[in-house]
Amino acid sequence: MTEPAEDLSYERALELLDQTLAAIEDGNLPLEEVLDAVDRARRYLLICERRLEEAKRRIEIRPEAAPPPP
Secondary structure, three states: OOOOOHHHHHHHHHHHHHHHHHHHHHHHOOHHHHHHHHHHHHHHHHHHHHHHHHHHHHHHHOOOHHHOOO
16 A cells, blocks of 8 residues: 655655665565665655655754844
8 A cells, every 4th residue: 555655754755765774785675676665766756855855944042032142
């Protein structure tokens, strides 16, 4: 079952990335399945990166809101 990328949380995308990489590293997949798995892993990695960037933007202190330097 494939979940739509836009619905994946960071944690779920990371879990799927780990599972996909483990399947690739296992070495028991035919070449075509390895190539598909690599594509999926890249998508999961991009989702993780996007979710982290979104979180970073949400927690950054805006320069105008930051206290003045000592």
